[in-house]
Amino acid sequence: MTTSDMDSSATPMDAAVREDDVAFRVIDFLFVHRLSTTPVHYAVVHAYFDGKHQEICAAIDGLLAAGKPLDAFFVGELYEEYLAAEAIRRFRGVGSDVERLLEGLMDSLRTADQGSSEYQASLRENIGKVGQSSDALHLKQVAQSLLESAIKASETNDVLKKSLETADQEARQLRSELEKHRRETMTDPLTGLLNRRGMEVEMSRVLGEDVEGKATMMVLDIDHFKRINDTYGHAVGDVVIRKVAQTVKRLIPAGAVPVRYGGEEFAVLLPRSSADEARGIAETIRDTVEKLRLIRRHDKMAISQFTISIGIAKRSLRDDMETLFQRADKALYEAKSGGRNRVMLAV
Numbered sequence: 001m002t003t004s005d006m007d008s009s010a011t012p013m014d015a016a017v018r019e020d021d022v023a024f025r026v027i028d029f030l031f032v033h034r035l036s037t038t039p040v041h042y043a044v045v046h047a048y049f050d051g052k053h054q055e056i057c058a059a060i061d062g063l064l065a066a067g068k069p070l071d072a073f074f075v076g077e078l079y080e081e082y083l084a085a086e087a088i089r090r091f092r093g094v095g096s097d098v099e100r101l102l103e104g105l106m107d108s109l110r111t112a113d114q115g116s117s118e119y120q121a122s123l124r125e126n127i128g129k130v131g132q133s134s135d136a137l138h139l140k141q142v143a144q145s146l147l148e149s150a151i152k153a154s155e156t157n158d159v160l161k162k163s164l165e166t167a168d169q170e171a172r173q174l175r176s177e178l179e180k181h182r183r184e185t186m187t188d189p190l191t192g193l194l195n196r197r198g199m200e201v202e203m204s205r206v207l208g209e210d211v212e213g214k215a216t217m218m219v220l221d222i223d224h225f226k227r228i229n230d231t232y233g234h235a236v237g238d239v240v241i242r243k244v245a246q247t248v249k250r251l252i253p254a255g256a257v258p259v260r261y262g263g264e265e266f267a268v269l270l271p272r273s274s275a276d277e278a279r280g281i282a283e284t285i286r287d288t289v290e291k292l293r294l295i296r297r298h299d300k301m302a303i304s305q306f307t308i309s310i311g312i313a314k315r316s317l318r319d320d321m322e323t324l325f326q327r328a329d330k331a332l333y334e335a336k337s338g339g340r341n342r343v344m345l346a347v
């Protein structure tokens, strides 16, 4: 893959033709590598062909040169690592919006403070004059001056009140935007579960609160998933991943943390489940997945039954997220080597 540089004398028409050409190559590439045409896959492969992201080109070239398959998860990781930077730039934009908001607010406060000092000075001066005078005309002028100062102070207050209301509205909007970005960077777009980054954040948080060591980790993997992809195509593979994710989400207790941390690999942290309860939940998930029946929409072809294997580890207080995960993953490996479609508990 070489970077095709833009010709500075190219016309808009040339650019459009070139863009079409890249689009065709992207679609072709996705097809050859059996990747579904999701926005994330498209964005990464587009970046590969337009050559503007050297790191993406190098990573994909390196993988292909090593003869390894380019799978959806690898592409997703590239997206996270290089293109999600766009989201970070948006974050920075939100940061400067906050600065602008605060600056505006400080200006309004300074103006209000100045107005209030002027009002106090005028009050003091005029009250002094009232004490010194018994002339009705003079007293009327003093009253007039006091009234004007009061009106001015009240107008300044109105401006400040409006600024505060606007700032409050903008702050709410910024907060919800920040929350949206935060959720996006921690969510797997295919299943809506947490991604690997979300796993780090959420599982560490839950384990931090688990001072008595009551948590249990479950690691799940779809059996012979490559066969599903090879037989029915990646789009069906994606549907299978989504169905498993939905089943897991539906059958775990409230407070559990489900994650898609790899292509067809999931983990669930159960904060308060004993090993026996976790085994019961795992068996229900395994059994439900085994009974799922999917029909391919366009040709009504029945997708053959698929299964999952599950490894479980009960947390000991020595375990951090990594060691707990490793023990559950080892139990998963035993479930796989023991014949798949089963649940194994780590000793």
Ligand SMILES: Nc1nc2c(ncn2[C@@H]2O[C@H](COP(=O)(O)OP(=O)(O)OP(=O)(O)O)[C@@H](O)[C@H]2O)c(=O)[nH]1
Pocket: 069, 070, 071, 072, 073, 074, 221, 222, 223, 224, 225, 226, 227, 229, 233, 234, 235, 236, 237, 238, 241, 262, 263, 264, 336, 340
């Ligand atoms: N459709 C689809 N496939 C994916 C995705 N991510 C990874 N894969 C594929 O998942 C497959 C994983 O296969 P393997 O790791 O060999 O495991 P397996 O076939 O499930 O076999 P066992 O785990 O040993 O039962 C590979 O073919 C990947 O290309 C994805 O997001 N969508």
